[in-house]
Structure formats: C-alpha cells, structure tokens
Amino acid sequence: xxxxxxxxxxxxxxxxxxxxxxxxxxxxFKSEFFIEKDGIEINGKSIIGVMTLAAEQGSMLILRFDGDxxxxxxxxxxxxxxRGFDEK
Amino acid sequence: MTENKVKAEQPQSPExxxxxxxxxxxxxxxxxxxxxxxxxxxxxxxxxxxEREREISRLEQAIARSxxxxxxxxxxxxxxxxxxxxxxxxxxxxxxxxxxxFDAIYGRIRSxxxxxxxxxxxxxxxxxxxxxxxxxxxxHERAHDVEDVRNRILRNLLEQRAISRLAGSAIVVSQNLxxxxxxxxxxxxxLGYATDxxxxxxxxxxxxxxxxxPAVVGLKTISHMVQDGIPMVLDxxxxxxVLHPSEETIKKYVAKRERYQExxxxxxxxxxxxxxxxxxxxxxxxxxxxxxxxLDFIKIQxxxxxxxxxxxxxxxxxxxxxSEEEQFSRYKLxxxxxxxxxxxxxxxxIGGDKLMAESxxxxxxxxxxxxxxxxxxxxxxFMEQLRAILRASTRKNIAVMFPMVSNLKEVRQxxxxxxxxxxxxxxxxxxxxxxxxxxxxxxxxSAAVVAxxxxxxxxxxxxxxxxxxxxxxxxxxxxxxxxxxxxxxxxAVVRFLRRIIERGxxxxxxxxxxxxxxxxxxxxxxLLGLGLDEFSVVPKMLPEIKKIIRSVRYSEAQRxxxxxxxxxxxxEIKQFLRATMKKKFxxxxxx
Numbered sequence: 001x002x003x004x005x006x007x008x009x010x011x012x013x014x015x016x017x018x019x020x021x022x023x024x025x026x027x028x029f030k031s032e033f034f035i036e037k038d039g040i041e042i043n044g045k046s047i048i049g050v051m052t053l054a055a056e057q058g059s060m061l062i063l064r065f066d067g068d069x070x071x072x073x074x075x076x077x078x079x080x081x082x083r084g085f086d087e088k
Numbered sequence: 089m090t091e092n093k094v095k096a097e098q099p100q101s102p103e104x105x106x107x108x109x110x111x112x113x114x115x116x117x118x119x120x121x122x123x124x125x126x127x128x129x130x131x132x133x134x135x136x137x138x139e140r141e142r143e144i145s146r147l148e149q150a151i152a153r154s155x156x157x158x159x160x161x162x163x164x165x166x167x168x169x170x171x172x173x174x175x176x177x178x179x180x181x182x183x184x185x186x187x188x189x190f191d192a193i194y195g196r197i198r199s200x201x202x203x204x205x206x207x208x209x210x211x212x213x214x215x216x217x218x219x220x221x222x223x224x225x226x227x228h229e230r231a232h233d234v235e236d237v238r239n240r241i242l243r244n245l246l247e248q249r250a251i252s253r254l255a256g257s258a259i260v261v262s263q264n265l266x267x268x269x270x271x272x273x274x275x276x277x278x279l280g281y282a283t284d285x286x287x288x289x290x291x292x293x294x295x296x297x298x299x300x301x302p303a304v305v306g307l308k309t310i311s312h313m314v315q316d317g318i319p320m321v322l323d324x325x326x327x328x329x330v331l332h333p334s335e336e337t338i339k340k341y342v343a344k345r346e347r348y349q350e351x352x353x354x355x356x357x358x359x360x361x362x363x364x365x366x367x368x369x370x371x372x373x374x375x376x377x378x379x380x381x382x383l384d385f386i387k388i389q390x391x392x393x394x395x396x397x398x399x400x401x402x403x404x405x406x407x408x409x410x411s412e413e414e415q416f417s418r419y420k421l422x423x424x425x426x427x428x429x430x431x432x433x434x435x436x437x438i439g440g441d442k443l444m445a446e447s448x449x450x451x452x453x454x455x456x457x458x459x460x461x462x463x464x465x466x467x468x469x470f471m472e473q474l475r476a477i478l479r480a481s482t483r484k485n486i487a488v489m490f491p492m493v494s495n496l497k498e499v500r501q502x503x504x505x506x507x508x509x510x511x512x513x514x515x516x517x518x519x520x521x522x523x524x525x526x527x528x529x530x531x532x533x534s535a536a537v538v539a540x541x542x543x544x545x546x547x548x549x550x551x552x553x554x555x556x557x558x559x560x561x562x563x564x565x566x567x568x569x570x571x572x573x574x575x576x577x578x579x580a581v582v583r584f585l586r587r588i589i590e591r592g593x594x595x596x597x598x599x600x601x602x603x604x605x606x607x608x609x610x611x612x613x614x615l616l617g618l619g620l621d622e623f624s625v626v627p628k629m630l631p632e633i634k635k636i637i638r639s640v641r642y643s644e645a646q647r648x649x650x651x652x653x654x655x656x657x658x659x660e661i662k663q664f665l666r667a668t669m670k671k672k673f674x675x676x677x678x679x
Contacts, residue, residue, distance in 0.1 A: 015226055016179045040218065046188035048234065051179075052215045054227035 001066040002074055010084035013056040018085040023047045025080055031067025033077070044077075101318070101332040106307050108282070110327035111293035114302030115345040116280030117321050117338060120314040120331075121258035123251065123265070123273070128242040133203040143197055147204040150244035155184055157240065161268050164275065169298045176267045176291060179230065183237045189215075205245050212238040223519060225482070232291070236266045254278075259322055263311040267291035274299050280322040282329055284311050287421070304329050358634050359390045363623070365616065369642035372622040373634055374430075376602055377422075390634060393429035395550065395624020396489075396602035397422060399473070400436045412472040412479075419480035430485050432527065432550070432624075433477050435463060435470070435502075437491035454564070459492025464501050474509040481521035489527040489550055494534045499545045529602070530588050531555035539588045543595035550624070551588055553603025557581055576605050577661040582614070582652055589619045600624060609673070610665050612636040617649025636673060 008014060014022070026033045026045045033044035037059060042049030044063070055061060061081070065074045135143055162177040183189070189211070196207045212234060219231035254260070257277035262269070263284045270281065270292050278301055286292050286305035296303035302324030313331060314320070321330040321341050325348065330337055363373035374395030402410050402418060410418075422431050437459045439450075450456040463470040477488050490502050503526065513520050528545075530536050531552035543549060557574060558565060560581060565574040575581065592599035600622025605611050607625030609632050615623065616637060625633055648668060655661045 013224075013226070016175060016182070016230075020182055043188045047182045047186050048189050048212075048215050049186075051227070051230050052218045054219070054222035054224055056224060 001064060002070050003062055003064045004074055004078050006061050006063060006078050006081045008055050008057055008059045008061065009082060010087040011057050012087065013059065014050060014053060016051070018087065019047055019050040021085055022050055022077065022080065025077060026073070029065075029067070029069050029073035029076070031065045031070040031073045033073060034064045036062040036064070103334050103337060104313070104331040106310055106313075106329040106331070108304040108307035108310075108327045108329060109287060109293075110324050111286070111290070111305045112281070112296035112299075112301060112303035112324050113348075114280070114300070114324045115322065115341050115348070116259050116302045116324070117333075117341060117345075118279045118319075119256075119258050119317045120261050120282075120320050121254045122311065122314055122316055123254075123260050123262040123269070124311075125251075125262070125264075125269070128205070128239060128246055128248075130205050130209045130242065131203075132206045135197075135201050135203055137201065140198055140201070143204050144194055146245065147193070147197070147208065147241075150204070150241050151184060151190070153244045154237070154240045155181070157244075158184065158268070161271050165271050168274070169271075169295070173295060173298045176233065176295075177271075180233050180237050180240075180267075183234060184241075205242055208238065208241055208245070233267075236268060239266075240268070252276075258317075259320055261310055261314045261320075265292045267295055270295040270299070274301060280304075280324065282307055282310050282320075282322055284308055287424070354631055358631055358638070361634070361638065363392065363634050363637045365637060365640055365642040365645070367641045367643060369616075371616065371620065371637060372600070373630065373637065374432075374600075374622060374624040375627045375630060376607075376624050377627075390630045391429070391627070393485075394422070394426055394431040395600060395622055397431055397433045398437065399433055400438050403436065403438065409469055409472070412476045415473060415476035416479050419477055419486065423480050423483055423486050427483050427485050430487060432487045432489050434489045434491050434529065435460070435473055435477075438462060454558070460490045460498050460502060461492060463490075464498060464505075467505060470502075470505055471509055474506050475513060478506075478509055478513055478520040478524065479518055481524045482519050484521045484523075486521065487525040487527060487547070489529055489548075491529045491552070492532060492555075493528050493530075493542065494532040496538060496541050496545070499528055499542055503545065531559070531603075533560050533584075536560075536584060536588050539591040540595055543592050543597050546597065548597050548622075549588065549592045549599045550622070551585065551599065551601040551603060553581075553601060553605040556584075556603065557605075560584060575658045576608065576611060577658045577665070579656055579658065579661065582618075582661065585615070586618050586649075586653060593619060598622060607633060609633065609636060610662075610669055613640055613645045613648055613668065614652055614665060616640065616642065617645035617647070617652075619646075639672065 010018060023045055034041050035044045035050065035053060037053045037055055040053065042052055044050065063074060063077060158177060158181050162174060162181065165174050165177055193207050193211050196211065197204055216231055216234045219227050219234060222228060252272045254276045257279050259280040259282060260273055260278055261282045264286065265281060265283055280301060281292055281296050281303040283292055283305045284307055290305055292303060292305055302322055304322055304324055304327050307329060310329060319332060321333045321337060323341060362370055364370045372392045374393045375391040376396040377394045378398050378401040402415065419433060439453050439456065439458050477486060480486055490499065493499055506526065510520065525547040527548040527550055528542050529550050529552045530539060535542060536556065539549060553576065557576060561573060561575065561578060563570050563573040565571050589599045598621040601615065601620055602624035606615065606623040607629040612633055613636065623633060652661050652664065655664065
C-alpha cells in the first residue's frame with residue numbers, strides 16, 4: 001500500500017468533469033484506490049464518491065493505492081490532479 | 089385563444105394573487121395543470137436466499153430503464169438547450185453508471201437479504217447526506233442530482249410510470265419539478281411553470297429560462313390551491329401568479345405581454361452581441377439596478393452585468409436596517425441571478441435622515457452626512473453590510489463600491505473595515521471571495537482631483553455623474569431657478585471626465601460610469617472616445633447604447649472626443665454631438 005498527499009490546483013475544484021476524468025483514469029488500473037479528505041474516505045473509482053468529497057481549490061487529499069500497479073496508478077493520478085486536470 | 093377559454097370558466101371564484109420568485113421571464117395565461125408526484129414510499133422487506141437473483145435482475149432492469157429515460161431527456165435537452173444545461177443530465181447519467189456504487193448495492197442485497205428498494209435508498213442516502221452537508225453550493229446542487237437519480241431508480245423499481253403528457257396547453261403547477269420533469273414536460277405545450285419550492289438557481293429556473301418558458305418558483309403553497317383547469321395568470325417578470333383572474337386583470341397582463349414582447353424584439357438582435365466598436369474596442373455595458381427590478385435583468389441578457397446595485401433600496405420604507413442574514417440572502421440572490429456576470433454592489437448610500445433615531449436636521453444635506461461618511465461613523469451597520477456582501481461573493485462575481493468618497497483616508501478606512509470583516513469570516517470558517525474587487529465612486533470633485541491616489545488603493549473607479557455635475561457646477565438640479573445650469577455637456581464636465589478616466593488608466597485600473605450620462609445616447613460616442621471602459625445604464629437604454637457602440641470606430645470616437653475637448657461652450661458641444669448623432673443614427677431620438 002502506498003499513499004500520497006496532493007492538493008487540488010484547478011480553480012473550480014473537483015466538479016463533475018475533473019471527477020469523471022479522475023474516475024476514468026483510476027479504472028485503467030487494477031489497484032484499489034481510496035481518497036481521504038477531512039476524515040471522509042471514499043472509493044476513488046466511484047464518481048458519486050469523488051463528488052461527495054466536495055473538494056475545492058486548495059483542498060488537501062490523501063490518495064491511497066493498494067495492488068500490483070499501485071506505483072503507476074499513484075503517479076498517474078497524482079500527476080493528473082497536480083496538473084489541475086488540464087483546466088485553467 | 090386561451091384567454092377566451094379562461095374567461096368562460098368559473099366566473100364567480102374570487103381572484104387570488106400569489107407572490108413568488110420570478111424564475112423565467114414571460115407571461116402565461118391559461119388553465120392550470122396540477123402535476124402531482126408522490127415521493128416513493130420505501131418499505132424494508134426481507135427476501136429469501138433463492139429470491140436474491142430475481143431481486144438483482146429487477147434492479148438491473150430498473151437501472152436500465154432509468155438509463156433509457158435519462159438518455160431520452162439528454163437527447164431532447166441537447167436539441168433544445170445549450171451544452172451547459174445538458175451537463176445536469178450528464179452528471180446524472182454518470183451516477184447511474186457508477187459500478188462501485190452498484191456493486192456495493194448488489195453486494196448488500198445478496199448478503200443482507202433485503203429488497204432492492206431498501207438497499208438502493210439506504211446506500212445512496214449515505215452520499216446524499218454528506219453532499220447536503222457540504223458548504224459549497226456546487227456540491228449542494230449535485231446532492232439534488234443524486235436524489236433525482238435515486239428517485240428515478242426507485243420509481244422504476246416500483247414500476248410506476250412517469251407522467252409526461254398533458255392534454256392541450258396549460259400552466260404546470262407542482263410542489264417541485266426536477267430537471268428531468270422540466271425538460272420532459274416541455275415536449276407538451278407548456279405555457280408556464282409554477283412551483284411551491286425552488287430558488288432562482290433551481291433546475292426549474294435554469295431550464296425554463298433556457299426553454300424560454302415563463303416560470304415562477306417559491307410560491308410556497310400553490311400546489312395545494314389549484315384544481316385541474318382553473319384559470320390563472322403567471323407573470324415571470326415580477327413573480328406574480330393570479331388564480332381566477334378577473335377580466336380586467338387578464339386585460340392588464342395581455343397588455344404587459346405585448347409591451348415586453350415589443351421591447352424584447354427590439355433588443356433580440358443585439359442581445360448576444362458584445363458591446364464592441366467596429367475596430368474591436370470592447371467596453372462593458374452593464375445595467376443599474378434596484379432590488380425590485382433586478383430580476384428583470386435576467387431577461388435583458390444584453391447587459392454584461394450589474395454596474396450599480398443600489399443597496400439602499402433594501403432600507404426604503406423600513407424602520408430598521410436589514411440584518412446581515414437578510415442582506416446576505418438578497419445579495420446572494422442577485423449574484424446567483426446574474427452569474428457568471430458581475431454585480432457591483434454599492435454600499436448604503438444614504439443621508440443622515442435615514443438613521444431615524446439619530447436624525448439631525450441638516451441645513452444642507454447634500455453637503456452633509458451622506459454615503460461613506462455615515463457608514464464610517466456607524467461601523468457596526470457598515471460591518472454587517474460588508475460581511476453580507478463578502479459572504480455572498482463565493483462565486484466570485486461580486487464587487488463592492490463605496491459612494492460619496494471625498495478623500496483617500498475614507499477609502500483606507502473602508503478597506504480596513506473590509507479586511508476586518510474578512511478576518512472575522514475566516515475565523516468563523518465562512519467562505520468568501522478573498523480577491524473580491526473594490527471600487528470607488530467618483531462623484532465628489534475632490535475625489536476626482538486625487539483620482540490617481542484613490543486609483544492606487546482600488547480596482548476600479550465608477551463615475552457618478554449626477555452628483556459630480558451638481559457639485560462641480562454648484563447647481564441643485566432639483567431647484568427650478570438654476571436647474572438649467574445643470575449641464576452634462578458643460579466643457580468643464582467633459583474635461584473633468586477626461587481627467588478622471590486618464591488618471592485611472594495611468595494606474596492600470598478600469599474606469600466606468602454609472603450616472604445618468606452613461607445612458608444618454610448623445611453622450612455615448614464622446615464617452616467612448618474619452619476612453620471609458622464601462623457604461624452602467626438604466627435597462628431600457630441598453631439596446632440603444634449597444635447599437636451606438638457597435639456602429640462606430642473607436643478611432644473615430646477618439647477624434648470626436650478630441651474635438652469636443654477643445655470646444656468652449658455647452659451649446660457648441662451639444663450642437664456638434666446632435667449633428668453627429670443625426671447623421672449616424674437618425675432613428676435614435678436625442679434631446
């Protein structure tokens with residue numbers, strides 16, 4: 001199991017489109033993926049879960065991965081978030 | 089004619105007037121169609137182990153049917169609405185495709201041996217509850233989407249059909265309408281929507297505006313008051329609904345409808361075009377607003393925003409100042425209604441006489457205790473207003489502006505109080521836009537003289553010509569003896585304006601105007617040429633002013649302004665501008 005802390009960079013936060021992009025990317029990996037924010041932990045492969053986090057710009061998230069490809073999954077997803085989902 | 093049909097029915101029922109929130113402009117006259125939807129009743133049942141797979145397949149079918157319904161709504165919405173409105177349904181479809189969520193639900197049905205309805209309700213409710221508790225509105229709205237999706241699945245599980253047909257044309261009256269209801273019902277001849285609940289940003293409001301169907305929401309009890317087919321009038325401009333309207337009332341609304349249609353037809357070709365000159369200088373063209381008229385601006389989409397919201401209208405006729413909460417809700421409504429366009433809220437611009445208990449007779453109130461002077465002397469009142477404005481600024485489309493500033497110290501004091509308000513909110517954990525823009529009104533000559541110093545402290549200047557001209561020319565326009573000396577085109581005024589605009593620009597901030605002069609067609613080219621960045625005008629002048637701006641070159645306007653700046657009398661300037669207007673815009677009336 002590995003974990004990494006990231007912060008939400010894009011202005012609008014984790015709204016529908018970024019959340020969908022995140023879930024879609026997560027689905028390409030076998031590892032289990034959980035996100036924790038302010039004590040709430042949800043399954044990172046669930047769109048309803050990700051939206052529940054209400055993560056605004058500046059929010060800190062803890063990403064947890066567990067599985068064979070956890071390293072790749074962690075890097076890819078952390079990078080997507082750090083890039084601000086390629087939004088402005 | 090629906091009007092005739094209406095008149096024939098129940099002539100003796102008393103007319104009832106209801107007030108709600110105007111959500112989508114337009115006037116509807118016709119019979120009521122009560123749209124009744126029962127919340128699904130969920131019972132908890134145990135199932136036998138051998139019934140498991142049947143329960144699972146029942147749920148799968150309900151999900152498939154919900155998916156089909158939503159796709160149908162989405163397709164219909166794509167044809168009739170813009171892309172941004174379709175997003176509501178896309179989000180709902182995504183929830184429906186959440187395999188993690190449904191695997192959990194299937195898993196619980198199998199392990200707990202409970203009926204699908206019970207598990208679906210319970211599992212989705214977990215997320216729904218967290219979303220509802222979230223502080224940001226975006227997540228709140230998504231909570232409603234989650235609820236919609238859940239109810240759709242439940243309805244399909246219970247094999248209840250969605251009502252989506254109505255006979256003939258009618259005004260749909262309901263306790264509440266979901267996004268899906270609003271869209272799917274509009275395939276019928278819906279004249280209008282009236283609902284008990286909902287605000288200006290509810291799905292009913294957003295979608296009925298996009299569908300161009302008049303709507304009034306927040307009517308509280310209307311769904312209990314109408315029977316099928318009773319005659320009604322719905323005014324989506326003012327938020328009024330009349331049940332059993334009299335003949336006279338119907339006549340009044342038919343006339344109002346015609347008046348507005350004519351106005352909108354005139355504006356329509358310009359509505360979505362920017363206020364931009366032929367050589368592509370884009371200026372901002374906004375509207376001045378008081379509260380009661382504010383929602384009219386939604387329909388006047390030709391405005392880039394609200395350039396002056398006169399917050400003191402919240403006090404008119406009141407004994408006490410509105411509380412922070414009341415102000416917050418009004419400002420919020422305004423910000424939501426105009427989003428993403430900007431709303432500039434001017435802090436209370438009142439004379440000392442408005443503060444009843446402390447009213448001191450002032451011999452010369454115009455030179456007395458007014459505007460920012462009152463507010464700085466009454467920091468508690470000011471603080472409540474600043475807090476309310478900040479709290480309403482979370483969508484980042486609010487700016488604040490201080491009236492009657494006459495020196496730099498006042499600006500610094502006001503900013504200090506604003507910082508204090510921010511500090512308080514931060515400590516209380518309440519969200520606000522940390523980068524909310526601050527502006528100063530230039531309406532006192534001394535402020536104009538030191539405009540460059542004020543410009544260093546703020547993000548914009550807005551010229552209030554009505555007071556500025558009175559103070560500059562020492563003329564009370566309400567005094568008949570001297571009112572003819574009140575001259576917008578006095579050379580001193582024109583040169584003064586140039587000075588203010590130049591000083592602001594030198595400090596790299598924008599300069600606007602919210603006085604009457606901004607809405608005077610004869611002044612438009614001149615102001616444009618002087619370099620004004622923003623015009624905030626009375627709504628009815630929006631089409632004319634926009635038409636003028638779009639018909640000239642900035643370079644030409646600059647040449648005209650240069651010429652005017654050299655003229656020595658008002659008559660000369662007026663004559664020249666009148667001739668220019670006549671030549672270029674023979675159809676626009678000027679004085």
